[in-house]
Amino acid sequence: MENRNNITEFILLGLSQQREVEILCFLLFLLCYIAILAGNLLIMISIICSELINQPMYFFLSFLSLSDLCYTTTVTPKLIVDLLAVKKTISFNCCMTQLFTMHFFGGIEIFILTGMAYDRYVAICKPLHYTVIVSRQRCEALIAASCAGGFLHSFGQFMLAIFLPYCGPNEIDHYFCDVYPLLKLACTDTSRIGVLVIANSGFMGLVVFVVLLMSYAVILYTVRSYSTENRRKALSTCSSHVTVVVLFFAPLFFIYIRPASTLPEDKVFALFYTIIAPMLNPLIYTLRNMEMKNAIKKLWSHIGGRGRNRLKDIPASHKRPC
Numbered sequence: 001m002e003n004r005n006n007i008t009e010f011i012l013l014g015l016s017q018q019r020e021v022e023i024l025c026f027l028l029f030l031l032c033y034i035a036i037l038a039g040n041l042l043i044m045i046s047i048i049c050s051e052l053i054n055q056p057m058y059f060f061l062s063f064l065s066l067s068d069l070c071y072t073t074t075v076t077p078k079l080i081v082d083l084l085a086v087k088k089t090i091s092f093n094c095c096m097t098q099l100f101t102m103h104f105f106g107g108i109e110i111f112i113l114t115g116m117a118y119d120r121y122v123a124i125c126k127p128l129h130y131t132v133i134v135s136r137q138r139c140e141a142l143i144a145a146s147c148a149g150g151f152l153h154s155f156g157q158f159m160l161a162i163f164l165p166y167c168g169p170n171e172i173d174h175y176f177c178d179v180y181p182l183l184k185l186a187c188t189d190t191s192r193i194g195v196l197v198i199a200n201s202g203f204m205g206l207v208v209f210v211v212l213l214m215s216y217a218v219i220l221y222t223v224r225s226y227s228t229e230n231r232r233k234a235l236s237t238c239s240s241h242v243t244v245v246v247l248f249f250a251p252l253f254f255i256y257i258r259p260a261s262t263l264p265e266d267k268v269f270a271l272f273y274t275i276i277a278p279m280l281n282p283l284i285y286t287l288r289n290m291e292m293k294n295a296i297k298k299l300w301s302h303i304g305g306r307g308r309n310r311l312k313d314i315p316a317s318h319k320r321p322c
Contacts, residue, residue: 007166010095010185012088014079014175015267026083032279033076039282040065046295049302056134057123057237058292060116061285063143067112068278071105074098075176075274082175092166095177100158102176103201106273107150110208113245115142117215120241124234125222156200160193173262174270180255180262194259202256209249216242240284247277 016022043065052058075098082088090098122133157179167187174181179197183190216238223234251269286292 007092007168007170007185009089009091009170010177011171012082012090012175012177013171013173014082014088022083026080029076029080029083029275032275033072033080036072036076036275036279037069039279040069042296042299043282043285043292046292046299049299050295052291052295054136056119056136056139057116059136059139060112060119060143063146064109064112064116065282067105067109068281071102071109072274072278074101074105079175090177095172095182096158096162099161099177099179099182100154102178102274103154103157104150107153108146109150109248110205111146111149112143113241113248114208114212115139115146116241117212117245118142120238121215121219124219124238153200153204157197160196160200164188164190164193174267176270176274178270180266184262198256198258202253202258205249205252206257209245209253212245237289240289243284244277244281247280248273 014022015025044062047053047058047062053062078090078098119134119139123130126133161179161182164182164186165188166182166185168185170185172181172185179201180194183194183197219234219238223231226234251272254269255266286296
């Protein structure tokens with residue numbers, strides 16, 4: 001990737017310029033990242049190692065956890081390291097790579113959430129045709145379409161940013177490389193490009209969000225005729241989905257559905273969809289889901305059983321007395 005500008009690296013200003021705040025944020029985000037890794041890996045392994053993988057909802061959930069892991073890993077490790085660094089720099093090529101991968105996995109997550117809403121819509125509104133409509137082949141096709149949609153979205157953002165002339169200064173008022181902070185550094189008129197960014201990120205997110213709201217509105221209308229127990233189960237599942245959708249989309253709208261500009265609040269709102277949402281998603285999908293709880297319990301009991309069997313296999317002469 002050739003850089004035709006005189007800028008070879010960018011300086012990330014990060015979240016704060018105060019050392020005490022940076023150390024506190026380092027400890028906090030390190031714990032958050034460990035929780036993200038543990039929570040999402042636990043969900044993925046529990047689903048893959050159980051019969052839940054054969055159910056479309058959990059098939060999508062396993063890929064949502066994978067996209068969460070990949071998405072936050074494009075930003076969070078760099079943020080954690082930079083919080084202890086004196087000078088927070090990122091090369092031009094790495095900056096563009098981070099921009100592409102972040103929007104790629106973020107786009108995949110948006111489309112997977114749409115697939116999960118479609119799954120719930122069919123399960124609740126057309127239960128007799130559920131196994132035919134939401135077949136494994138269709139689920140795999142939806143995942144492939146999500147990846148293709150994420151690639152097209154991120155490729156558009158990438159092309160808008162990489163060919164801009166960057167003449168200086170090279171300080172990005174953010175903790176990662178994103179389109180709006182980069183537009184601010186370009187030494188050319190970026191008003192038209194800003195409109196394209198709004199169309200690519202903001203409008204796309206808005207359309208998907210409206211589709212999601214419409215699907216859940218139809219679900220709520222349908223469950224009115226259900227029994228109290230079935231209505232409770234349906235609403236419990238859908239409330240988890242709606243919570244995840246709101247956590248992810250609300251800060252995106254604040255940042256991308258407005259004229260191309262950067263605000264000090266952008267960095268705080270970006271924390272919601274880069275760190276907080278990926279950390280809370282495992283809790284949201286497990287605390288109110290008995291099937292996931294049972295799958296996790298079976299996984300841990302299986303691991304504990306294997307550990308006890310290995311101890312039994314050790315000869316008595318090799319065991320140390322207490």
